[in-house]
Amino acid sequence: MQETNHEKTENGRYGEYGGQYIPETLMTELQKLTAAYEHYKKDSEFQTELHNLLNNYANRPSLLYFAEQMTKDLGGAKIYLKREDLNHTGAHKINNVLGQALLAKRMGKTRVIAETGAGQHGVATATVAALFGMQCEIYMGKRDTDRQALNVYRMKLLGAKVHSVTTGSMVLKDAINAALQEWTQRCDDTAYIMGSATGPHPFPMMVRDFQSVISKESKAQILKAEKRLPDAIVACVGGGSNAIGSFANYIDNPEVQLIGCEAAGKGIETPLTAATLERGSEGIFHGMKSIFLQDQDGQIAPVYSISAGLDYPGVGPEHAYLAKTGRAQYVGITDDEAVDAFEYIAKTEGIICAIESAHAVAYVKKLAPKMRKDQIIICNLSGRGDKDVAAIAKYRGVNINE
Amino acid sequence: MNNLTQVFKKRKAFISFVVAGDPNFNATVAHVVALANAGSDIVELGIPFSDPVADGPEIQAADLRAFKDHTTTERVFEMVTAIREQTQVPLVFLTYINIVFKYGYEAFTKRCAELGVSGLVIPDLPLEEQDELRPFADQFGINLIPLIAPTSPVERIQKIAKKATGFIYVVSSMGVTGVRNDIQTDLKALIENIRQVTDVPTAIGFGIHTPQQAATMAELADGVIVGSAIVHQIASGSTRQHTDLALTEYVTQVRTAIDKVSIAQN
Ligand SMILES: Cc1ncc(COP(=O)(O)O)c(C=O)c1O
Numbered sequence: 001m002q003e004t005n006h007e008k009t010e011n012g013r014y015g016e017y018g019g020q021y022i023p024e025t026l027m028t029e030l031q032k033l034t035a036a037y038e039h040y041k042k043d044s045e046f047q048t049e050l051h052n053l054l055n056n057y058a059n060r061p062s063l064l065y066f067a068e069q070m071t072k073d074l075g076g077a078k079i080y081l082k083r084e085d086l087n088h089t090g091a092h093k094i095n096n097v098l099g100q101a102l103l104a105k106r107m108g109k110t111r112v113i114a115e116t117g118a119g120q121h122g123v124a125t126a127t128v129a130a131l132f133g134m135q136c137e138i139y140m141g142k143r144d145t146d147r148q149a150l151n152v153y154r155m156k157l158l159g160a161k162v163h164s165v166t167t168g169s170m171v172l173k174d175a176i177n178a179a180l181q182e183w184t185q186r187c188d189d190t191a192y193i194m195g196s197a198t199g200p201h202p203f204p205m206m207v208r209d210f211q212s213v214i215s216k217e218s219k220a221q222i223l224k225a226e227k228r229l230p231d232a233i234v235a236c237v238g239g240g241s242n243a244i245g246s247f248a249n250y251i252d253n254p255e256v257q258l259i260g261c262e263a264a265g266k267g268i269e270t271p272l273t274a275a276t277l278e279r280g281s282e283g284i285f286h287g288m289k290s291i292f293l294q295d296q297d298g299q300i301a302p303v304y305s306i307s308a309g310l311d312y313p314g315v316g317p318e319h320a321y322l323a324k325t326g327r328a329q330y331v332g333i334t335d336d337e338a339v340d341a342f343e344y345i346a347k348t349e350g351i352i353c354a355i356e357s358a359h360a361v362a363y364v365k366k367l368a369p370k371m372r373k374d375q376i377i378i379c380n381l382s383g384r385g386d387k388d389v390a391a392i393a394k395y396r397g398v399n400i401n402e
Numbered sequence: 403m404n405n406l407t408q409v410f411k412k413r414k415a416f417i418s419f420v421v422a423g424d425p426n427f428n429a430t431v432a433h434v435v436a437l438a439n440a441g442s443d444i445v446e447l448g449i450p451f452s453d454p455v456a457d458g459p460e461i462q463a464a465d466l467r468a469f470k471d472h473t474t475t476e477r478v479f480e481m482v483t484a485i486r487e488q489t490q491v492p493l494v495f496l497t498y499i500n501i502v503f504k505y506g507y508e509a510f511t512k513r514c515a516e517l518g519v520s521g522l523v524i525p526d527l528p529l530e531e532q533d534e535l536r537p538f539a540d541q542f543g544i545n546l547i548p549l550i551a552p553t554s555p556v557e558r559i560q561k562i563a564k565k566a567t568g569f570i571y572v573v574s575s576m577g578v579t580g581v582r583n584d585i586q587t588d589l590k591a592l593i594e595n596i597r598q599v600t601d602v603p604t605a606i607g608f609g610i611h612t613p614q615q616a617a618t619m620a621e622l623a624d625g626v627i628v629g630s631a632i633v634h635q636i637a638s639g640s641t642r643q644h645t646d647l648a649l650t651e652y653v654t655q656v657r658t659a660i661d662k663v664s665i666a667q668n
Pocket of ligand 1: 091092117118119120121195196197236237238239240241242243308309310354356357382383384
């Protein structure tokens with residue numbers, strides 16, 4: 001875990017974004033969590049145990065793979081893929097879950113709850129709960145339990161109870177609402193394992209720190225391979241955990257361009273989008289001041305993306321800050337572009353990546369040809385795509401019997 | 403001092419809650435008038451929010467009914483204007499911070515003052531985040547009514563209580579709004595902790611639905627807040643006249659129960 005404790009993260013603020021806008025019932029628990037995190041962050045025994053789990057259980061460090069075929073085909077910058085898809089459970093989510101669950105254990109919690117969109121965070125949470133012998137309950141929108149049925153069954157196999165959430169638009173935001181409500185009901189023995197760099201302080205900071213292992217490794221790996229820093233980092237952004245983890249150790253290297261790819265769904269000009277930073281406005285929701293897709297009254301908008309993991313009307317406060325200060329750029333990638341990229345990377349590199357990650361690949365396809373051959377892009381492959389195969393087939397009009 | 407605090411001087415206060423626009427504009431106006439005439443001392447008007455994380459199923463459903471009638475923040479303000487033509491019952495808004503933030507803290511609190519709305523209850527605006535709104539609330543004389551929860555430690559309770567104006571909303575139990583048959587929090591100790599630092603009145607809410615429960619709570623606090631049970635009456639009323647009658651009858655029952663406590667304690 002990397003100490004990226006910029007001054008601006010004090011009090012959980014990133015500029016004006018962040019904060020702790022949460023019911024009083026949870027405030028004391030959040031303060032306990034903050035204190036515990038600050039303590040264990042500096043505790044060498046905790047850090048050693050986490051490091052061991054990351055390396056020996058989760059398969060870290062993940063590879064930084066030179067995508068030679070893609071590089072040749074696109075004819076521009078050298079493309080490296082940071083292979084978070086090769087982690088145990090198939091996504092970056094495990095980095096954060098191991099950290100938060102270990103902290104929960106230290107705090108004496110015996111039960112964990114979590115929300116999940118694509119199911120990857122739910123699977124990671126169920127996995128670590130199984131490993132640690134903790135009870136686990138996962139909240140997932142009904143639309144997502146339908147389109148990510150495979151992951152629902154994986155969670156059940158791991159011993160978790162999965163709640164299909166039928167309120168609101170029945171996607172990730174509604175799952176977060178339900179999980180927060182459950183936590184309000186029961187927090188003495190229960191830890192909420194937040195799946196993205198979102199929510200009230202200390203979650204955005206904690207998740208960023210736990211995920212920053214991605215950029216800590218990639219920086220060392222690229223320096224070893226190329227003897228220099230990359231020119232651009234590209235990552236997909238739902239709530240923003242894999243992106244902030246991919247960016248964290250480069251934020252203070254202004255020569256490295258940071259690019260987040262949001263889900264534009266059917267297009268950012270349409271209501272069927274989840275491109276928060278391009279289409280959203282300032283607001284306060286899910287415990288944080290940030291940017292949200294909402295109407296002029298502040299009612300949170302129903303959002304849409306083919307990707308359950310990016311189908312969120314907000315974004316973590318640090319991304320809102322990086323966008324506002326111009327340190328990072330955010331672009332929208334449509335469903336069509338993402339599906340094309342999903343197929344493209346499968347055919348050129350033999351990698352079936354998550355549909356979420358395919359949003360980053362889609363932007364690399366546009367960016368690389370515009371760059372010089374001596375320039376370098378690192379694209380974060382946040383997860384693997386087994387979970388998406390059936391849905392992509394359906395998108396292409398092929399019905400497969402699972 | 404102000405019209406909210408005043409209310410608690412006379413008797414144990416009964417505070418009713420409805421969602422504005424549930425199930426429509428005119429019904430809300432009629433319901434608030436009925437609740438006031440039947441003996442509510444304060445009416446809390448909920449401005450519906452798309453994602454009411456502090457609310458249980460009953461109030462979530464009410465929010466949906468209000469949205470079905472195209473309730474907007476502006477429409478809620480118009481409802482208050484219509485309500486004010488018929489009753490001067492003290493009103494407070496209960497809503498989520500994003501609604502207030504989006505309208506603009508200054509514009510919102512100014513509007514409250516113009517409409518004669520005395521306070522704001524914002525469940526997702528804890529003490530630590532109130533500074534951004536408080537200067538405007540103070541400027542326009544709007545009470546920020548804080549919530550205190552069963553999980554709040556003594557030191558924190560007293561910090562919150564010291565800043566309170568209007569009244570203090572004591573959350574009876576863990577979890578979200580919704581009727582409960584069993585309230586286990588040691589509310590007596592909690593309220594004693596508040597009393598050590600302030601005279602601002604206290605009202606207990608979350609879960610209260612029977613007149614007996616209301617009386618028990620009125621023995622501990624200066625007032626009781628009933629939300630989901632009233633919203634339930636609105637949801638199950640077949641016609642508006644029917645609902646108005648049911649609300650009147652319900653408030654009368656609770657009123658009678660807590661008035662007995664007022665008399666016994668005086
Ligand atoms: C593989 C994968 N990538 C990305 C995301 C998006 O989340 P975040 O923006 O927090 O990285 C998800 C979320 O479910 C995911 O499963």
